[in-house]
Amino acid sequence: MVKAKQNKMIYSFSDEEIFLAKETLKRLLLWYQKSHRDLPWRKTRDPYCIWISEIMLQQTRVEAVKEYYRRFLETLPNISALAEAEEEQVLKLWEGLGYYSRARNLQKAACEIMEKHEGVFPSDWDSVRKLPGIGDYTAGAILSIAFGQPVPAVDGNVLRVLSRVLHDEADILDNKTKVRMSELLRQVYPHEHCSEVTQSLMELGAMVCVPNGDPKCHECPLSEICIAKEMGDADTLPVKSKKTARKIEQKTVLILQSGEKYAIRKRTERGLLHGMWEPINCEGHLLESEIKKQYPLAQKIKKNGTHRHIFTHIEWDMIGYSVELPEQVGDYQWVSKEELKSTYAIPKAFQPFFKDLKQKYF
Numbered sequence: 001m002v003k004a005k006q007n008k009m010i011y012s013f014s015d016e017e018i019f020l021a022k023e024t025l026k027r028l029l030l031w032y033q034k035s036h037r038d039l040p041w042r043k044t045r046d047p048y049c050i051w052i053s054e055i056m057l058q059q060t061r062v063e064a065v066k067e068y069y070r071r072f073l074e075t076l077p078n079i080s081a082l083a084e085a086e087e088e089q090v091l092k093l094w095e096g097l098g099y100y101s102r103a104r105n106l107q108k109a110a111c112e113i114m115e116k117h118e119g120v121f122p123s124d125w126d127s128v129r130k131l132p133g134i135g136d137y138t139a140g141a142i143l144s145i146a147f148g149q150p151v152p153a154v155d156g157n158v159l160r161v162l163s164r165v166l167h168d169e170a171d172i173l174d175n176k177t178k179v180r181m182s183e184l185l186r187q188v189y190p191h192e193h194c195s196e197v198t199q200s201l202m203e204l205g206a207m208v209c210v211p212n213g214d215p216k217c218h219e220c221p222l223s224e225i226c227i228a229k230e231m232g233d234a235d236t237l238p239v240k241s242k243k244t245a246r247k248i249e250q251k252t253v254l255i256l257q258s259g260e261k262y263a264i265r266k267r268t269e270r271g272l273l274h275g276m277w278e279p280i281n282c283e284g285h286l287l288e289s290e291i292k293k294q295y296p297l298a299q300k301i302k303k304n305g306t307h308r309h310i311f312t313h314i315e316w317d318m319i320g321y322s323v324e325l326p327e328q329v330g331d332y333q334w335v336s337k338e339e340l341k342s343t344y345a346i347p348k349a350f351q352p353f354f355k356d357l358k359q360k361y362f
């Protein structure tokens, strides 16, 4: 039940909700201790490593993150190394993971930790929460996993599990639901094994109480207490309000090549993928004849496939051409394959158009 008081929400919970939440954590801990996956970031309690892994895991699959995580820590093994690195290097290490503001915020936060916390990752909620790029979920994950504090980390996975166990029909895209579920967990979080408790909730949401298709109730440690399972409603929960449709933008992407060099340019300092490097591109789907007009010197213009890239609110519907030129034209940066590999971070949206380079260089 929720009571509103001015801007402050005060939540109270029924005995059944408290019981179910406590049982959930108790059963998950036992299950997790026996059957969790062996992931690289689970071998450490170093807050720097936990932080990097949690930021990488946002919007990205575990399997994809493993190699990024290894490379990032090998190159920038601690807070001071990250704070002192060139931004280009950090973005290059992030290349392909998307949502590049995450990488920039990591570096800003590392600088803040150096300045305000003498290079030591803070261990109190307010200080952690104030760091750039760290929201409630990430703060909870770092404080519980690295520092063993009884602070829950509630994301979509955890909300799905709780909605089903409690048969809670509140919209999980409504922030109030997240706040209320966090408060419920906060009231029942044990004071021991907090690191494992947090990870057990994440693990169940990722491996058993899965979002699409049927949850694996037959192998779930919560099947005896889960109300959705008992009522046969697991596939209708959680409730999510409908999102507004994404805007679709058409683009033409040109891979300009002159000899061994490719043309790229830096995106503006604001907006989507700001500050990243990109191949030359423009709005709309151009015809070959229009490209010929723009680059009259072109020796060869060839279709270079199509690609759709989905961002949170926008979808790019792109067609590509490769254009061979006898000389370097325009106010572009002309770079070699090796430089593309080592220095310039090209967003994943454009990588499919660098066909010959893709396998080896991204």
Ligand code: SF4
Binding pocket: 161, 164, 165, 208, 209, 210, 215, 216, 217, 218, 220, 221, 222, 223, 224, 226, 227, 228, 229, 234
């Ligand atoms: S019993 Fe089924 S629906 Fe309930 S928490 Fe487990 S997997 Fe999810």
